[in-house]
Amino acid sequence: MISTSDEAPAQQGGRAKRARLAAADEHVLYTGMYLPEAPGAIPVGLLTLGRRGVTEYGGFEYGRLYRARDSAIALNPAFMPTGMATFNFPQRRLRDGGALNLTFKDCLPDAWGELVLRYENNWKPLSAEEMLLKTNENRVGALVFSPTHAMPSASPSTKRVRLEDLAEAARCLAFEMEVPKALKRLLVQGGTLGGARPKASLVRDHALWIAKFPAKGDEVDVQVLEACTLRLAGLCDIRVAQFKREPLQQINALLVRRFDRPGMVKDGHRIHYLSAAAFTDSPYESNKGSYVGLASQLRVHGSMVSRDLPELFRRLVFNVLIDNTDDHVKNHGVLHSGRNLYELSPAFDMVPQLSNLGYMGMAIAAGSETPHLDAVLGVAGHFGLSRAAATTTIKRIREVVAGWKTVFVAEGADDLLLRRVEHCFKEQEKIVTR
Numbered sequence: 001m002i003s004t005s006d007e008a009p010a011q012q013g014g015r016a017k018r019a020r021l022a023a024a025d026e027h028v029l030y031t032g033m034y035l036p037e038a039p040g041a042i043p044v045g046l047l048t049l050g051r052r053g054v055t056e057y058g059g060f061e062y063g064r065l066y067r068a069r070d071s072a073i074a075l076n077p078a079f080m081p082t083g084m085a086t087f088n089f090p091q092r093r094l095r096d097g098g099a100l101n102l103t104f105k106d107c108l109p110d111a112w113g114e115l116v117l118r119y120e121n122n123w124k125p126l127s128a129e130e131m132l133l134k135t136n137e138n139r140v141g142a143l144v145f146s147p148t149h150a151m152p153s154a155s156p157s158t159k160r161v162r163l164e165d166l167a168e169a170a171r172c173l174a175f176e177m178e179v180p181k182a183l184k185r186l187l188v189q190g191g192t193l194g195g196a197r198p199k200a201s202l203v204r205d206h207a208l209w210i211a212k213f214p215a216k217g218d219e220v221d222v223q224v225l226e227a228c229t230l231r232l233a234g235l236c237d238i239r240v241a242q243f244k245r246e247p248l249q250q251i252n253a254l255l256v257r258r259f260d261r262p263g264m265v266k267d268g269h270r271i272h273y274l275s276a277a278a279f280t281d282s283p284y285e286s287n288k289g290s291y292v293g294l295a296s297q298l299r300v301h302g303s304m305v306s307r308d309l310p311e312l313f314r315r316l317v318f319n320v321l322i323d324n325t326d327d328h329v330k331n332h333g334v335l336h337s338g339r340n341l342y343e344l345s346p347a348f349d350m351v352p353q354l355s356n357l358g359y360m361g362m363a364i365a366a367g368s369e370t371p372h373l374d375a376v377l378g379v380a381g382h383f384g385l386s387r388a389a390a391t392t393t394i395k396r397i398r399e400v401v402a403g404w405k406t407v408f409v410a411e412g413a414d415d416l417l418l419r420r421v422e423h424c425f426k427e428q429e430k431i432v433t434r
């Protein structure tokens with residue numbers, strides 16, 4: 001049992017004591033969540049992570065008072081319901097990904113955030129619990145972690161930061177250059193969100209945004225390509241995160257408004273978020289995740305099923321047509337929308353990979369990883385669509401995608417990008433219909 005702030009210290013139970021007495025190689029973290037009705041994070045339960053040699057073990061226990069709250073949100077509706085108090089994670093070797101389940105793995109940074117953290121830590125790698133404690137402010141969703149019962153105040157700084165400075169700091173790190181001293185703080189403050197590409201957080205118009213920057217090895221302007229693609233997706237009736245391209249002196253930055261931080265930054269609201277990996281229990285490195293799997297979880301735990309299933313189908317058709325092989329289980333997610341129900345988050349990170357590899361990042365259905373329109377049509381029923389309705393949707397999206405050039409030109413694509421996309425879409429048309 002853990003205690004909420006309105007519980008007398010004398011009533012604090014054995015778990016709190018356990019947090020203090022954890023063995024040297026065992027760590028107990030208080031897990032907190034921002035609930036819609038409360039201004040700060042509320043303690044939810046205790047996360048334990050320990051190591052025996054190269055193997056990690058762990059588990060989670062909801063606090064009794066949290067479970068008793070009318071407004072308690074399960075960390076994961078299907079796999080960590082509040083109806084159960086404790087969850088033991090299967091032991092796993094650290095090199096195989098460690099013990100954390102996918103709900104908590106969603107809270108860890110990815111390649112870019114890890115790079116920022118190691119940079120801050122003099123290149124020493126950090127353990128999962130260290131990373132959980134250091135990324136409260138930026139992480140997607142509403143979960144925070146603390147070594148004590150006191151919940152961290154995880155509101156990002158509202159101080160205005162120059163986008164040029166953020167871009168320069170990210171450039172130095174991404175391209176293995178010395179980061180100027182004055183810019184170091186910026187990286188650490190805002191660079192630990194998920195994903196592999198260089199990015200940082202910034203406050204614009206009192207709201208929180210992500211700024212995405214070039215990565216080493218980019219063959220084209222990926223920020224412009226992403227902006228163009230999001231614009232095109234919007235024309236296909238896909239809800240996309242609000243975005244804007246921002247030209248800087250040397251590069252373009254892509255700004256994307258955080259959909260898990262509604263309202264003004266100073267109000268500190270956060271919405272609980274689960275990636276499709278956690279929501280469908282599909283490990284990142286497995287090929288278990290699929291559009292059909294996501295649709296079937298939304299049928300059970302969705303608040304907007306009749307809106308979201310056809311929309312998910314449109315996203316599938318769109319990603320198939322544009323060669324988005326990077327369409328993996330962390331590039332889809334759901335937002336809590338009240339009473340333990342979820343809606344599809346706005347779409348994000350939709351980018352043609354320009355490689356026509358002929359596979360899907362997230363399968364169409366289990367075992368169906370080849371992007372083909374017949375396969376897409378074959379699963380329409382899972383999205384609540386008749387064959388006729390699905391055929392109309394596919395036709396409409398193909399027409400919009402066929403008119404991509406006008407959209408891309410208007411969004412600032414240069415000749416090189418236009419040539420690459422033209423070639424890619426032509427090849428993809430052959431792949432999806434052959």
Ligand SMILES: Nc1ncnc2c1ncn2[C@@H]1O[C@H](COP(=O)(O)OP(=O)(O)OP(=O)(O)O)[C@@H](O)[C@H]1O
Pocket residue numbers: 110112140193194195196197198210241256257258259260326330331348349
């Ligand atoms: N608009 C948004 N609001 C809130 N969270 C977001 C938003 N866009 C992305 N995220 C979160 O940030 C993570 C990284 O963002 P994104 O996928 O755009 O980065 P990336 O580096 O291009 O990713 P990848 O490694 O897939 O290429 C996402 O997985 C998601 O959890």
Ligand SMILES: [Mg+2]
Pocket residue numbers: 195196330331349
């Ligand atoms: Mg991504």
